[in-house]
Amino acid sequence: MSGLPQIIVSGILTGGIYGLLAMGLSLQYGVARVLNIAHGEFVMLGALLTYTLYTGWGINPLVVAAIIGPLLFGLGFLLQITLFRGLKARAPVPAAFEGNALLAAFGVLYIISYIGLIRWGGVPRTAYYLNYVVEFAGMSFRLNRIVAFAVSIAIGVAIYLFLTRSRLGRAIRATAEDPATAGLMGVNTNILLALCFGLGALLAGIAGSLTAMMTAVASGIGFGNTVIALIVVVLGGLGSVPGSFIAGIIIGIVASLVASLWQPILVVPVYYGILLVLLLARPTGLLGKK
């Protein structure tokens, strides 16, 4: 039986990846208004591509993450430019677009998850990397989890700085706030939305690569990851980068506590309990606006 500090720190480490996952979804929904329920499928794609490139070609998973990120960015960019932009052009009202986009994302979910199943089959694959135990202050962790956490936080900080400090980041926030006015101010909203969607896919892909380093992955992991990302986004508030990470870490700690002190099968029900209370008490999330 491991001690309480160990369980909590372990939850924080997991939470970093949850934050990364949620940040991607938050960008896609917060700016492009697409509730991308295929988000987890991008995680699956990232994870299994990492498996293939690492075990098949011997490329270092951290390098693989740097390859997969841009690859999935391209995929997300194309999806927004073709599918979602087309839907937006045809939708009579914004609410109709959100509904249709959700349903289209469904189709994408099916396409990616079954391509994954056809290519990799349903069996779990392992591509452990840096899988040795490190002792720290009386607690022991596997190194890959610490590295994954560090990478997640680094990317989170980078995205935060990008959104708050750069010109492009300001344009993105302006578009999230009011697309029409941002368009009038000379922002090319079409490209910008595609950029955000691509960025979301990139973050999901990297989260997948990091997941593949430390756990077994299979073509069916997408759905569970989407559920986690959605809950973290609701908890953290849409469009808030720090909110995503704080909520990710909270959910990570809760998951870790429930799984080790109670029953692993009850993790999802507990997530729902949290979501339920949250929707009743504070529907805009911890750090959300409005």
Next chain:
Amino acid sequence: MDITRFISTHRKLLLVGLPLLIILVFLTTIPLYGGVYWIRLLTVILMYVVLAASWAMFSGSTGYMSLAPAAFFGTGMYTMALLQDYLPFPVIIVVGGLVSFILALLVGLITLRLRGMYFAIFTFGLVVFMSEVTSYAEGVILKSRGQHIIPIDNATIFYAMLIITVVTLLAIYFIRRSRLGLSMLSIGGNEDAAEHMGIDTTRTKVLTFAISAIFMGAAGVITAPRLIYINADIAFSLTYSFMPILMSIFGGMGQFYGPIVGAIVFGYLEKTLRAQFSTYFMLGFGIIMVMVILFLPNGIAGLVSMLQDKIAKLRKGDEAEQHANT
């Protein structure tokens, strides 16, 4: 009684009613001469008709995307599993519908007060939640994994499903024409405007969502004995959520018959193709879904009414030409 006059005055009624009557007679008599394969195929198709039509009744008209049909369907299945030793089959069907109704009422009261995507988010995971809680409860309370259902003969299951289908379609037909149906449509059009017109939007949404769950739950009760054995993964399979949505979109949600057409087409395809080309079938399912939403946002029904408009225009053009000539 003058028959030609009767036909000309009630033309529309006959045009719709007669084929319906023929289909109904065909369906009620099929167990007498059809093989087991046909009975089972039609049972599956009818099940999807119920799921798709009741999904489209709520989500199609209000625009609130429910991803939870499987939660209510599975609830129905487990109602059957738990009550089969105590109550007769028809009573369980009603109870299953009521249990789903109450569950949907609770979900609706929590989430439908909120606008936008929270409802979709919540219902998306509800299925997983139900599945995990059920399998945990099964392990702890019943100390079993899965439930065996006492088999019932195919014809009985078929007739039960047929009755539920007819009840569902009649109910939806009348709801669509009622005040409630119009309120739903105006919520889908513009919720703020609907509220200003004096529609109690929350009440409408919660009530219609819960009504749609009754039919899904009842269909679940009837499906359980067809499967003989169920567990949480089977009962709360996401396919039962996703298939009705695809069927409704494919058929078109704007018209009453749209989801029915979609359910017949995909129910048939699923039963015949899925066994052989499982993964490729589902891949094609995704591709069709994206294509339909992109190019046929109103589905087959939308295509049909577009063609009708075109034909009507052509006819008008002809008439105008004839007038010009004379």
